Amino acid sequence: MIGLSHYLIVSALLFSIGLIGVLRRRNLLMLFFATEVMLNAVNIAFAAISHFYNDLSGQMFAFFVIAIAASEVAVGLGILIVLYKKHGSLDLDDLATMKG
Amino acid sequence: MENFLASLFTFQGFAFYLFSFLTIILFWITVMSNNVLYAMTSLASGMVLISGFFFILGADFLGVVQLIVYVGAVMALYSFAMMFFDATREIKEKNTSGAVVFVLGGLSALMLVLMFAAPIHSESIQALYPMHEGVGNAQDVGIVLFTKYLVPFEVAALMLLVAMIAGIILAGKKMDQSLTEMMDEDAGEDEILTQKDEK
Structure with a gap:
């Protein structure tokens, strides 16, 4: 039978995949995709705990995570468009203007 | 192994293993692909499959919200933003040196292990807002969302x-x-x- 630990393991695996993406990506758009993967992984863990402990709080938190992700995407993509108009690329190495 | 095979032939077990296998593959493509379009389509389909997890877990309303907000709105926003960028071009990324990746990966792995090994008193967790028998998930969610x-x-x-x-x-x-x-x-x-x- 599928238990809580199964879901938590899948959630941890997906979160690690997102973390790998955040660490290795240099393109800002791809970094956004990796953060979406991480947020979705956390949502699975919330829904699973909510189901196995018979508690609705987990689902509530997942709703707020979705709302925050949606607003993050709206603002973030606006900033990406402004950056692309200014620099002509989304690569983090090109955008690094503070040379130490 | 026998336990795994036994759970594979129940509906929930089969759906769970199918969805988890597919989401892991799709998100791996999202993270590793050099093409923006491949990454975006695999991310969108992975999100559809994640809503499948929510439906298995009985969180019907959350699954529908995942489909509408993530797949419908967020991915549509990404694909509109894609029109501003040159999406067909392969992304060339200069990967960081091995030592930095090794140290960062080791540190984050250590952090994850500490987080998962941290003592959790799972027996003492009590349901703050318990689900009600015989009431639909959407009604339950609505009552908690609009009161607490x-x-x-x-x-x-x-x-x-x-x-x-x-x-x-x-x-x-x-x-x-x-x-x-x-x-x-x-x-x-x-x-x-x-x-x-x-x-």
Whole structure:
């Protein structure tokens, strides 16, 4: 039978995949995709705990995570468009203007 | 192994293993692909499958919200934003040196292990807002959302409004001019800044 630990393991695996993406990506758009993967992984863990402990709080938190992700995407993509108009690329190495 | 095979032949077990296998593969493609379009389509299909997890877990309303908000709105926003960027070009990324990746990966693995090994008193967890028998998930969620979580809900609504205005202001500037023409004139860099000063 599928238990809580199964879901938590899948959630941890997906979160690690997102973390790998955040660490290795240099393109800002791809970094956004990796953060979406991480947020979705956390949502699975919330829904699973909510189901196995018979508690609705987990689902509530997942709703707020979705709302925050949606607003993050709206603002973030606006900033990406402004950056692309200014620099002509989304690569983090090109955008690094503070040379130490 | 026998336990795994036994759980594979129940409906929940089969769906769980299928969805988890497919989401892991799809998100791996998202993270590793050099093509923006491949990454975006695999991310969208992975999100559809994640809503499948929610339906298995009995969180029907959450699954529907995942489908509508993530797949319907967020991915549509990404694909609209894709029209601003050159999406067909392969992304060339300079990968960091092995030592940095090794140290960062080791540190984050250590952090994850500590987080998962931390003592959790799972027996003492009590349901704060328990689900009710015989009541649909959407009704249950609605009652809790509009009583206990009303203030966070309204704050989230305000946050979405602010994000919408910010998105319109950031992306809508100079929307009437073509990006490539601006690049040809080589004036795009200064114009946005000067326009900001004029205001």
